Amino acid sequence: KNQVEQSPQSLIILEGKNCTLQCNYTVSPFSNLRWYKQDTGRGPVSLTIMTFSENTKSNGRYTATLDADTKQSSLHITASQLSDSASYICVVRMKTSYDKVIFGPGTSLSVIP
């Protein structure tokens, strides 16, 4: 079954600290993996996208990694800010005629002062 799992479900960290969010998937055939940030009550916004051949991709303080062999990805946030408080969603696209997209349940991050 094609699934995307994320851990932890929720996380609270102090402002300025680093954190790492995990994504495991069983999606096949794999096309790409994307991390989205979703602020409360808003639509998701894309942070990074990685294809099979890419191991790491950075976007400012966000760094995503991908291990296609173990089907795992992580999103590392450096020097967290209050504005990082949001849900982070891992999304895997299948390589099919339509390219079906499968969303993970998200990790809720709260950054506190």
Place this chain on the structure above:
Amino acid sequence: DGGITQSPKYLFRKEGQNVTLSCEQNLNHDAMYWYRQDPGQGLRLIYYSQIVNDFQKGDIAEGYSVSREKKESFPLTVTSAQKNPTAFYLCASSLGGKETQYFGPGTRLLVL
């Protein structure tokens, strides 16, 4: 100001009532999508349209209907057949079916 808009932000539905959620984009995107988001679950695809006057069912289409008469617009109707409509509804669009999806701000539907 380019983007994708949804209205209303909040919508209340009475038992047995159909309601329509609006989604408009001025990004000149061919593909549009409707997702439902429930707490603790990933987004689930309701319907998608890859081109004007054509649309396909997603994973949870029962109790919903859509139309795609204009490239810019993809309204979603939640019918009385949808027994558990309370959720956050997100509309998205992309240049093509394989491209990045851009999301609207969402509509929260509540049942009275």
